[in-house]
Amino acid sequence: MAELGVTPVKDYKNPFSINWLTSGLWILVAGYLLYTVQSLGLSWTRFSEGLHHAGTLLDRMFPPNFSRWELLFSGLAESLEIAVISSVVGIFFSLFFGLFAARNLMSNLVTVPVRGFIAVCRSFHPIIVAILFVKSVGFGALAGILTLIIASIGFIAKLFAEAIEEISLKQVEAIRATGASFTSVILFSVLPQVFSRFIGFSTYQLDSNLRNSTMVGIVGAGGLGGTLFSAFQRFDYDFVSAILITIIALILFWEFLSNVVRSIFSE
Amino acid sequence: MTTNPPFLEIKGLKKEYVAGKPILKGIDLTISEPGIIAIIGPSGTGKSTLIRCINRLIDSTEGxxxxxxxxxxxxxxxxxxxxxxxxxxxFQEYNLVERLSVIENVLTGRLGYMSSWQAWRRNFSQNDINTAFELLDAVGLSDHAKNRADSLSGGQRQRVGIARAVMQHPKILLADEPTSSLDPKTAAEIMELLAKFSRQKHIPALVNMHDVSLARKFAKRIIGMAEGVIVYDGDADGITDEILKQIYGGEEWLN
Structure with missing residues:
Protein backbone atom coordinates (compact mmCIF):
# COMPACT_ATOMS: atom_id res chain seq x y z
CA MET A 1 0.00 0.00 0.00
CA ALA A 2 3.01 2.21 -0.38
CA GLU A 3 1.41 3.99 -3.31
CA LEU A 4 -1.21 5.48 -0.91
CA GLY A 5 1.50 6.92 1.26
CA VAL A 6 0.12 4.96 4.22
CA THR A 7 2.21 2.34 6.01
CA PRO A 8 0.11 0.32 8.50
CA VAL A 9 2.04 -0.27 11.72
CA LYS A 10 -0.25 -2.94 13.21
CA ASP A 11 -3.14 -5.33 12.36
CA TYR A 12 -6.53 -3.69 12.88
CA LYS A 13 -9.61 -5.64 13.96
CA ASN A 14 -11.63 -6.90 10.97
CA PRO A 15 -14.90 -4.91 11.10
CA PHE A 16 -16.73 -7.81 9.37
CA SER A 17 -15.78 -10.63 11.73
CA ILE A 18 -18.57 -13.01 12.79
CA ASN A 19 -20.70 -11.81 15.69
CA TRP A 20 -21.50 -15.01 17.65
CA LEU A 21 -24.29 -13.36 19.63
CA THR A 22 -26.42 -12.42 16.58
CA SER A 23 -25.69 -15.74 14.85
CA GLY A 24 -26.79 -17.58 17.96
CA LEU A 25 -30.01 -15.58 18.10
CA TRP A 26 -30.79 -16.45 14.46
CA ILE A 27 -30.26 -20.16 15.21
CA LEU A 28 -32.61 -19.84 18.20
CA VAL A 29 -35.32 -18.26 16.02
CA ALA A 30 -35.00 -21.05 13.43
CA GLY A 31 -35.17 -23.69 16.16
CA TYR A 32 -38.30 -22.17 17.69
CA LEU A 33 -39.97 -22.10 14.27
CA LEU A 34 -39.34 -25.85 13.80
CA TYR A 35 -40.66 -26.51 17.32
CA THR A 36 -43.93 -24.63 16.68
CA VAL A 37 -44.64 -26.60 13.48
CA GLN A 38 -44.05 -29.80 15.47
CA SER A 39 -46.18 -28.80 18.49
CA LEU A 40 -49.16 -27.64 16.43
CA GLY A 41 -49.20 -30.99 14.61
CA LEU A 42 -48.88 -29.41 11.17
CA SER A 43 -48.17 -31.93 8.44
CA TRP A 44 -48.62 -32.29 4.73
CA THR A 45 -51.44 -34.88 5.04
CA ARG A 46 -53.34 -32.55 7.38
CA PHE A 47 -52.96 -29.78 4.79
CA SER A 48 -54.14 -31.86 1.82
CA GLU A 49 -57.15 -33.18 3.75
CA GLY A 50 -58.02 -29.59 4.63
CA LEU A 51 -57.83 -28.56 0.98
CA HIS A 52 -60.32 -31.31 0.12
CA HIS A 53 -62.85 -29.83 2.59
CA ALA A 54 -62.27 -26.40 1.09
CA GLY A 55 -63.14 -27.85 -2.32
CA THR A 56 -66.54 -29.15 -1.15
CA LEU A 57 -67.25 -25.79 0.54
CA LEU A 58 -66.48 -23.92 -2.69
CA ASP A 59 -68.70 -26.35 -4.59
CA ARG A 60 -71.65 -25.54 -2.34
CA MET A 61 -71.03 -21.82 -2.50
CA PHE A 62 -71.66 -21.64 -6.24
CA PRO A 63 -73.81 -20.40 -7.73
CA PRO A 64 -74.43 -17.58 -5.19
CA ASN A 65 -78.02 -17.27 -4.09
CA PHE A 66 -79.41 -13.74 -4.15
CA SER A 67 -83.06 -14.81 -3.61
CA ARG A 68 -83.11 -13.35 -0.08
CA TRP A 69 -81.90 -9.98 -1.31
CA GLU A 70 -84.17 -8.02 1.06
CA LEU A 71 -82.44 -9.51 4.09
CA LEU A 72 -79.10 -8.92 2.41
CA PHE A 73 -79.79 -5.28 1.69
CA SER A 74 -81.22 -4.43 5.08
CA GLY A 75 -78.03 -5.86 6.62
CA LEU A 76 -75.92 -3.96 4.13
CA ALA A 77 -77.76 -0.70 4.83
CA GLU A 78 -77.27 -1.15 8.57
CA SER A 79 -73.54 -1.83 8.11
CA LEU A 80 -73.22 1.27 5.95
CA GLU A 81 -75.00 3.39 8.55
CA ILE A 82 -72.81 2.03 11.34
CA ALA A 83 -69.69 2.79 9.29
CA VAL A 84 -70.73 6.34 8.37
CA ILE A 85 -71.90 7.41 11.83
CA SER A 86 -68.90 5.91 13.61
CA SER A 87 -66.49 7.44 11.09
CA VAL A 88 -67.95 10.93 11.36
CA VAL A 89 -68.04 10.87 15.16
CA GLY A 90 -64.69 9.10 15.44
CA ILE A 91 -62.92 11.50 13.08
CA PHE A 92 -64.42 14.50 14.88
CA PHE A 93 -63.09 13.32 18.25
CA SER A 94 -59.79 12.29 16.68
CA LEU A 95 -59.19 15.85 15.50
CA PHE A 96 -59.12 17.02 19.11
CA PHE A 97 -57.35 13.99 20.55
CA GLY A 98 -54.75 14.21 17.77
CA LEU A 99 -54.15 17.88 18.46
CA PHE A 100 -53.83 17.33 22.20
CA ALA A 101 -51.48 14.40 21.63
CA ALA A 102 -49.07 16.38 19.43
CA ARG A 103 -45.91 16.84 21.46
CA ASN A 104 -44.66 19.83 19.48
CA LEU A 105 -47.70 21.97 20.38
CA MET A 106 -48.79 20.71 23.80
CA SER A 107 -47.02 20.19 27.09
CA ASN A 108 -46.37 16.71 28.45
CA LEU A 109 -49.09 17.29 31.04
CA VAL A 110 -51.63 17.10 28.22
CA THR A 111 -49.99 14.75 25.74
CA VAL A 112 -49.15 11.91 28.13
CA PRO A 113 -52.73 11.22 29.33
CA VAL A 114 -54.19 11.75 25.83
CA ARG A 115 -51.60 9.43 24.30
CA GLY A 116 -52.40 6.90 26.98
CA PHE A 117 -56.10 7.07 26.15
CA ILE A 118 -55.40 6.65 22.43
CA ALA A 119 -53.18 3.66 23.17
CA VAL A 120 -55.95 2.04 25.23
CA CYS A 121 -58.39 2.58 22.33
CA ARG A 122 -55.98 0.81 20.03
CA SER A 123 -54.93 -2.00 22.33
CA PHE A 124 -57.93 -4.32 21.74
CA HIS A 125 -59.07 -5.78 18.48
CA PRO A 126 -62.50 -4.38 17.47
CA ILE A 127 -64.05 -7.83 18.03
CA ILE A 128 -63.12 -7.73 21.72
CA VAL A 129 -64.38 -4.14 22.06
CA ALA A 130 -67.59 -5.18 20.27
CA ILE A 131 -68.18 -8.05 22.70
CA LEU A 132 -67.66 -5.65 25.63
CA PHE A 133 -70.17 -3.18 24.16
CA VAL A 134 -72.73 -5.87 23.32
CA LYS A 135 -72.53 -7.01 26.94
CA SER A 136 -72.83 -3.44 28.27
CA VAL A 137 -75.33 -1.70 25.92
CA GLY A 138 -77.04 -4.75 24.45
CA PHE A 139 -77.35 -6.28 20.99
CA GLY A 140 -77.69 -4.09 17.93
CA ALA A 141 -76.23 -1.24 15.94
CA LEU A 142 -75.41 0.99 18.94
CA ALA A 143 -72.78 -1.47 20.16
CA GLY A 144 -71.28 -1.58 16.66
CA ILE A 145 -71.18 2.19 16.39
CA LEU A 146 -69.46 2.60 19.76
CA THR A 147 -66.95 -0.10 18.85
CA LEU A 148 -65.95 1.53 15.60
CA ILE A 149 -65.75 5.00 17.21
CA ILE A 150 -63.21 3.56 19.65
CA ALA A 151 -61.35 1.86 16.80
CA SER A 152 -61.31 5.10 14.77
CA ILE A 153 -59.95 7.15 17.65
CA GLY A 154 -57.29 4.56 18.41
CA PHE A 155 -56.08 4.59 14.88
CA ILE A 156 -56.41 8.02 13.30
CA ALA A 157 -55.97 10.18 16.40
CA LYS A 158 -52.47 8.71 16.51
CA LEU A 159 -51.92 9.38 12.79
CA PHE A 160 -53.27 12.92 13.18
CA ALA A 161 -50.89 13.53 16.08
CA GLU A 162 -47.96 12.24 14.06
CA ALA A 163 -48.89 14.41 11.08
CA ILE A 164 -49.05 17.45 13.35
CA GLU A 165 -45.68 16.59 14.85
CA GLU A 166 -44.13 16.70 11.38
CA ILE A 167 -45.27 20.21 10.43
CA SER A 168 -42.93 23.14 9.89
CA LEU A 169 -42.85 25.21 13.08
CA LYS A 170 -41.57 28.20 11.11
CA GLN A 171 -45.03 28.78 9.73
CA VAL A 172 -46.49 28.42 13.21
CA GLU A 173 -43.98 30.93 14.56
CA ALA A 174 -44.93 33.44 11.89
CA ILE A 175 -48.63 33.25 12.72
CA ARG A 176 -47.90 33.49 16.44
CA ALA A 177 -45.90 36.64 15.69
CA THR A 178 -49.01 38.31 14.25
CA GLY A 179 -50.59 38.22 17.72
CA ALA A 180 -53.11 35.53 16.72
CA SER A 181 -54.81 33.57 19.51
CA PHE A 182 -53.95 29.93 20.05
CA THR A 183 -57.03 28.72 18.17
CA SER A 184 -56.31 31.04 15.25
CA VAL A 185 -52.70 29.81 15.15
CA ILE A 186 -54.04 26.25 14.85
CA LEU A 187 -56.53 27.25 12.17
CA PHE A 188 -54.11 29.23 10.01
CA SER A 189 -50.75 27.54 10.43
CA VAL A 190 -51.30 23.97 11.61
CA LEU A 191 -54.47 22.98 9.79
CA PRO A 192 -53.36 24.11 6.31
CA GLN A 193 -50.23 21.99 6.67
CA VAL A 194 -52.02 18.80 7.68
CA PHE A 195 -55.43 19.12 6.00
CA SER A 196 -54.79 17.01 2.92
CA ARG A 197 -53.18 14.26 5.00
CA PHE A 198 -56.17 14.35 7.35
CA ILE A 199 -58.47 13.81 4.38
CA GLY A 200 -56.35 10.84 3.35
CA PHE A 201 -56.43 9.31 6.83
CA SER A 202 -60.17 9.91 7.13
CA THR A 203 -61.03 8.20 3.84
CA TYR A 204 -58.80 5.33 4.89
CA GLN A 205 -60.57 5.07 8.23
CA LEU A 206 -64.00 5.11 6.60
CA ASP A 207 -62.75 2.30 4.36
CA SER A 208 -61.57 0.38 7.40
CA ASN A 209 -64.82 1.05 9.26
CA LEU A 210 -66.83 -0.23 6.28
CA ARG A 211 -65.00 -3.55 6.42
CA ASN A 212 -65.18 -3.73 10.21
CA SER A 213 -68.88 -2.85 10.23
CA THR A 214 -69.56 -6.09 8.33
CA MET A 215 -67.61 -7.94 11.01
CA VAL A 216 -68.98 -6.59 14.33
CA GLY A 217 -72.33 -8.22 13.53
CA ILE A 218 -70.76 -11.65 14.10
CA VAL A 219 -70.81 -10.93 17.85
CA GLY A 220 -74.22 -9.28 17.67
CA ALA A 221 -73.28 -5.64 17.23
CA GLY A 222 -75.49 -5.05 14.19
CA GLY A 223 -75.00 -5.04 10.44
CA LEU A 224 -74.34 -7.58 7.70
CA GLY A 225 -72.05 -9.67 9.91
CA GLY A 226 -75.00 -11.05 11.82
CA THR A 227 -76.68 -12.17 8.59
CA LEU A 228 -73.41 -13.72 7.44
CA PHE A 229 -72.92 -15.58 10.70
CA SER A 230 -76.41 -17.09 10.79
CA ALA A 231 -76.07 -18.13 7.13
CA PHE A 232 -72.87 -19.96 8.05
CA GLN A 233 -74.57 -21.69 10.96
CA ARG A 234 -77.44 -22.87 8.78
CA PHE A 235 -74.97 -24.11 6.12
CA ASP A 236 -76.56 -21.75 3.55
CA TYR A 237 -73.26 -21.52 1.73
CA ASP A 238 -74.80 -20.16 -1.46
CA PHE A 239 -76.26 -17.27 0.55
CA VAL A 240 -72.86 -16.83 2.27
CA SER A 241 -71.20 -16.36 -1.10
CA ALA A 242 -73.89 -13.84 -2.09
CA ILE A 243 -73.10 -11.86 1.08
CA LEU A 244 -69.35 -12.04 0.45
CA ILE A 245 -69.78 -10.82 -3.13
CA THR A 246 -71.91 -7.93 -1.86
CA ILE A 247 -69.20 -6.95 0.62
CA ILE A 248 -66.55 -7.04 -2.11
CA ALA A 249 -68.74 -4.88 -4.33
CA LEU A 250 -69.24 -2.40 -1.48
CA ILE A 251 -65.50 -2.13 -0.80
CA LEU A 252 -64.67 -1.72 -4.49
CA PHE A 253 -67.31 0.96 -4.85
CA TRP A 254 -65.90 2.80 -1.84
CA GLU A 255 -62.37 2.45 -3.24
CA PHE A 256 -63.61 4.21 -6.36
CA LEU A 257 -65.37 6.95 -4.34
CA SER A 258 -62.41 7.57 -2.07
CA ASN A 259 -60.09 7.96 -5.05
CA VAL A 260 -62.43 10.64 -6.33
CA VAL A 261 -62.48 12.36 -2.92
CA ARG A 262 -58.70 12.21 -2.63
CA SER A 263 -58.13 13.64 -6.08
CA ILE A 264 -60.39 16.57 -5.20
CA PHE A 265 -58.59 17.41 -1.96
CA SER A 266 -54.99 16.52 -2.71
CA GLU A 267 -52.71 19.41 -3.73
CA MET B 1 -39.47 64.77 18.37
CA THR B 2 -37.53 64.31 21.59
CA THR B 3 -40.68 64.82 23.64
CA ASN B 4 -42.26 61.69 22.15
CA PRO B 5 -41.68 58.49 24.09
CA PRO B 6 -39.29 56.15 22.25
CA PHE B 7 -40.72 53.45 19.99
CA LEU B 8 -38.81 50.83 21.90
CA GLU B 9 -36.67 50.78 24.99
CA ILE B 10 -34.64 47.75 26.03
CA LYS B 11 -33.03 47.77 29.48
CA GLY B 12 -30.55 45.24 30.78
CA LEU B 13 -31.88 42.41 28.59
CA LYS B 14 -30.32 39.02 29.31
CA LYS B 15 -31.09 35.62 27.84
CA GLU B 16 -29.69 32.28 28.89
CA TYR B 17 -30.70 29.14 26.95
CA VAL B 18 -28.50 27.15 29.28
CA ALA B 19 -28.18 28.45 32.84
CA GLY B 20 -24.86 30.18 33.35
CA LYS B 21 -24.19 30.53 29.61
CA PRO B 22 -25.85 33.81 28.62
CA ILE B 23 -26.25 34.52 24.92
CA LEU B 24 -27.39 38.10 25.56
CA LYS B 25 -25.38 39.69 28.34
CA GLY B 26 -27.24 42.86 29.17
CA ILE B 27 -28.53 44.76 26.16
CA ASP B 28 -29.50 48.43 26.52
CA LEU B 29 -31.06 49.96 23.46
CA THR B 30 -33.38 52.86 22.78
CA ILE B 31 -35.09 53.33 19.44
CA SER B 32 -36.73 56.70 19.06
CA GLU B 33 -36.40 57.39 15.35
CA PRO B 34 -38.17 55.83 12.36
CA GLY B 35 -36.29 54.25 9.48
CA ILE B 36 -34.03 51.26 9.07
CA ILE B 37 -31.74 50.38 11.94
CA ALA B 38 -29.35 47.55 11.12
CA ILE B 39 -27.95 45.08 13.62
CA ILE B 40 -24.73 43.49 12.45
CA GLY B 41 -22.51 40.93 14.08
CA PRO B 42 -21.10 37.42 13.67
CA SER B 43 -23.33 34.33 13.67
CA GLY B 44 -24.27 33.01 17.09
CA THR B 45 -23.87 36.35 18.79
CA GLY B 46 -27.52 36.71 19.74
CA LYS B 47 -28.91 38.96 16.99
CA SER B 48 -31.83 36.65 16.25
CA THR B 49 -32.40 36.06 19.95
CA LEU B 50 -32.58 39.81 20.54
CA ILE B 51 -35.11 40.29 17.73
CA ARG B 52 -37.23 37.36 18.93
CA CYS B 53 -37.22 38.61 22.53
CA ILE B 54 -38.85 41.84 21.37
CA ASN B 55 -42.06 40.08 20.29
CA ARG B 56 -41.60 37.29 22.79
CA LEU B 57 -41.19 34.44 20.34
CA ILE B 58 -38.41 33.79 22.87
CA ASP B 59 -38.78 34.52 26.58
CA SER B 60 -35.94 36.62 27.98
CA THR B 61 -34.27 35.71 31.25
CA GLU B 62 -33.87 39.18 32.72
CA GLY B 63 -34.46 42.80 31.83
CA PHE B 91 -38.29 36.12 8.70
CA GLN B 92 -35.16 34.86 7.00
CA GLU B 93 -36.95 31.91 5.44
CA TYR B 94 -40.13 33.93 4.86
CA ASN B 95 -42.23 31.52 6.99
CA LEU B 96 -45.29 31.84 4.79
CA VAL B 97 -48.02 29.27 5.31
CA GLU B 98 -47.25 27.40 2.11
CA ARG B 99 -50.61 25.82 1.49
CA LEU B 100 -52.53 29.05 1.86
CA SER B 101 -52.93 31.48 -1.01
CA VAL B 102 -50.83 34.61 -1.21
CA ILE B 103 -53.72 36.88 -0.29
CA GLU B 104 -54.62 34.64 2.67
CA ASN B 105 -51.04 34.89 3.87
CA VAL B 106 -51.20 38.68 3.73
CA LEU B 107 -54.52 38.66 5.58
CA THR B 108 -53.09 36.53 8.39
CA GLY B 109 -51.51 39.80 9.48
CA ARG B 110 -54.98 40.72 10.78
CA LEU B 111 -55.47 37.61 12.92
CA GLY B 112 -54.34 39.43 16.06
CA TYR B 113 -57.31 41.75 15.63
CA MET B 114 -59.92 39.02 15.12
CA SER B 115 -61.61 36.40 17.25
CA SER B 116 -60.91 32.77 16.44
CA TRP B 117 -64.53 32.38 15.37
CA GLN B 118 -64.11 35.13 12.79
CA ALA B 119 -60.79 33.61 11.73
CA TRP B 120 -62.37 30.17 11.26
CA ARG B 121 -65.01 31.63 8.95
CA ARG B 122 -62.40 33.73 7.12
CA ASN B 123 -64.52 36.71 8.10
CA PHE B 124 -62.08 39.50 7.22
CA SER B 125 -63.53 42.99 7.03
CA GLN B 126 -63.91 44.60 3.62
CA ASN B 127 -61.44 47.23 4.78
CA ASP B 128 -58.83 44.57 5.56
CA ILE B 129 -59.40 42.90 2.21
CA ASN B 130 -58.94 46.20 0.41
CA THR B 131 -55.75 46.93 2.35
CA ALA B 132 -54.40 43.45 1.63
CA PHE B 133 -54.88 43.80 -2.12
CA GLU B 134 -53.36 47.28 -2.11
CA LEU B 135 -50.34 46.02 -0.17
CA LEU B 136 -49.91 43.17 -2.64
CA ASP B 137 -50.02 45.76 -5.39
CA ALA B 138 -47.42 47.84 -3.55
CA VAL B 139 -45.03 44.88 -3.38
CA GLY B 140 -45.71 44.08 -7.03
CA LEU B 141 -47.52 40.77 -6.64
CA SER B 142 -51.15 41.59 -7.39
CA ASP B 143 -51.16 38.98 -10.18
CA HIS B 144 -50.31 36.23 -7.70
CA ALA B 145 -53.06 36.91 -5.13
CA LYS B 146 -54.84 33.58 -5.69
CA ASN B 147 -51.70 31.47 -6.15
CA ARG B 148 -50.50 29.24 -3.41
CA ALA B 149 -47.59 30.67 -1.44
CA ASP B 150 -45.31 27.74 -2.25
CA SER B 151 -45.53 28.54 -5.96
CA LEU B 152 -43.56 31.77 -5.44
CA SER B 153 -39.81 32.38 -5.72
CA GLY B 154 -37.75 33.39 -2.69
CA GLY B 155 -37.84 37.10 -3.44
CA GLN B 156 -41.59 36.99 -4.09
CA ARG B 157 -42.16 35.13 -0.84
CA GLN B 158 -40.26 37.72 1.11
CA ARG B 159 -42.39 40.44 -0.46
CA VAL B 160 -45.46 38.60 0.79
CA GLY B 161 -43.75 38.31 4.19
CA ILE B 162 -43.30 42.07 4.28
CA ALA B 163 -46.88 42.68 3.19
CA ARG B 164 -48.09 40.38 5.98
CA ALA B 165 -46.02 42.28 8.55
CA VAL B 166 -47.26 45.67 7.32
CA MET B 167 -50.82 44.33 7.31
CA GLN B 168 -50.61 44.30 11.11
CA HIS B 169 -50.46 48.11 11.17
CA PRO B 170 -47.29 47.72 13.21
CA LYS B 171 -45.63 50.35 15.35
CA ILE B 172 -42.31 48.70 14.66
CA LEU B 173 -41.00 46.25 12.08
CA LEU B 174 -38.56 43.50 12.98
CA ALA B 175 -36.65 41.62 10.31
CA ASP B 176 -34.47 38.63 11.07
CA GLU B 177 -31.91 38.41 8.27
CA PRO B 178 -34.59 39.07 5.65
CA THR B 179 -32.14 39.00 2.76
CA SER B 180 -29.75 36.20 3.70
CA SER B 181 -31.45 33.63 1.48
CA LEU B 182 -31.68 35.96 -1.53
CA ASP B 183 -29.45 37.02 -4.39
CA PRO B 184 -27.81 40.49 -4.13
CA LYS B 185 -30.22 42.28 -6.46
CA THR B 186 -33.34 40.85 -4.81
CA ALA B 187 -31.80 41.55 -1.41
CA ALA B 188 -31.46 45.24 -2.28
CA GLU B 189 -35.07 45.31 -3.53
CA ILE B 190 -36.29 43.77 -0.28
CA MET B 191 -34.33 46.33 1.75
CA GLU B 192 -35.79 49.05 -0.44
CA LEU B 193 -39.30 47.80 0.39
CA LEU B 194 -38.59 47.74 4.11
CA ALA B 195 -37.18 51.26 3.88
CA LYS B 196 -40.23 52.41 1.93
CA PHE B 197 -42.74 51.06 4.43
CA SER B 198 -40.87 52.33 7.47
CA ARG B 199 -40.76 55.77 5.82
CA GLN B 200 -44.44 55.71 4.86
CA LYS B 201 -45.65 54.48 8.23
CA HIS B 202 -43.11 56.54 10.11
CA ILE B 203 -41.99 53.53 12.13
CA PRO B 204 -38.59 52.01 12.85
CA ALA B 205 -37.47 48.78 11.16
CA LEU B 206 -34.96 46.81 13.16
CA VAL B 207 -33.10 44.57 10.72
CA ASN B 208 -30.56 41.82 11.45
CA MET B 209 -28.06 41.63 8.65
CA HIS B 210 -24.96 39.78 7.57
CA ASP B 211 -24.12 42.06 4.68
CA VAL B 212 -22.27 45.09 6.04
CA SER B 213 -22.30 47.00 2.78
CA LEU B 214 -26.06 46.52 2.43
CA ALA B 215 -26.47 47.73 6.02
CA ARG B 216 -24.37 50.83 5.26
CA LYS B 217 -26.41 51.54 2.19
CA PHE B 218 -29.86 51.41 3.81
CA ALA B 219 -29.43 52.15 7.49
CA LYS B 220 -28.67 55.51 9.05
CA ARG B 221 -27.97 53.85 12.36
CA ILE B 222 -26.06 50.63 12.84
CA ILE B 223 -25.81 48.52 15.96
CA GLY B 224 -22.83 46.21 16.17
CA MET B 225 -23.06 43.16 18.41
CA ALA B 226 -20.34 40.79 19.50
CA GLU B 227 -20.60 37.98 22.03
CA GLY B 228 -23.91 39.09 23.45
CA VAL B 229 -23.20 42.75 24.00
CA ILE B 230 -23.55 45.90 21.92
CA VAL B 231 -20.11 47.09 20.90
CA TYR B 232 -21.17 49.85 18.52
CA ASP B 233 -24.29 51.96 18.31
CA GLY B 234 -24.16 54.96 16.04
CA ASP B 235 -24.14 56.41 12.52
CA ALA B 236 -23.58 54.08 9.62
CA ASP B 237 -20.75 56.41 8.55
CA GLY B 238 -18.98 55.70 11.80
CA ILE B 239 -18.44 52.02 10.94
CA THR B 240 -14.71 51.90 10.30
CA ASP B 241 -12.47 48.92 9.67
CA GLU B 242 -11.35 49.27 13.26
CA ILE B 243 -14.91 48.83 14.51
CA LEU B 244 -15.62 45.93 12.14
CA LYS B 245 -12.53 44.22 13.53
CA GLN B 246 -13.97 44.73 17.00
CA ILE B 247 -17.33 43.27 15.95
CA TYR B 248 -16.25 40.30 13.88
CA GLY B 249 -12.72 39.71 15.19
CA GLY B 250 -9.69 39.09 13.00
CA GLU B 251 -8.80 41.27 10.07
CA GLU B 252 -7.80 39.03 7.15
CA TRP B 253 -11.36 39.10 5.79
CA LEU B 254 -11.37 42.87 5.52
CA ASN B 255 -8.89 42.96 2.64
Missing part, protein backbone atom coordinates in the same frame (compact mmCIF):
# COMPACT_ATOMS: atom_id res chain seq x y z
CA UNK B 64 -37.20 44.98 30.41
CA UNK B 65 -38.49 45.68 26.94
CA UNK B 66 -40.73 48.73 27.04
CA UNK B 67 -42.99 48.92 24.00
CA UNK B 68 -46.23 50.85 23.76
CA UNK B 69 -45.94 51.75 27.46
CA UNK B 70 -45.89 48.08 28.56
CA UNK B 71 -43.13 45.68 29.48
CA UNK B 72 -43.22 42.95 26.84
CA UNK B 73 -41.24 40.63 29.12
CA UNK B 74 -43.97 40.63 31.75
CA UNK B 75 -46.98 40.59 29.41
CA UNK B 76 -49.23 37.54 29.35
CA UNK B 77 -52.30 36.33 27.49
CA UNK B 78 -54.38 38.99 25.81
CA UNK B 79 -51.98 41.85 26.62
CA UNK B 80 -49.08 39.93 25.07
CA UNK B 81 -51.09 39.27 21.91
CA UNK B 82 -52.11 42.92 21.73
CA UNK B 83 -48.45 43.93 21.94
CA UNK B 84 -47.41 41.29 19.41
CA UNK B 85 -49.90 42.38 16.80
CA UNK B 86 -48.29 45.82 16.78
CA UNK B 87 -44.90 44.29 16.00
CA UNK B 88 -44.56 43.20 12.38
CA UNK B 89 -41.98 40.49 11.82
CA UNK B 90 -40.17 39.44 8.66
Missing amino acids: QIIFDESDVCQAKGTLLRQLRRQVGMV
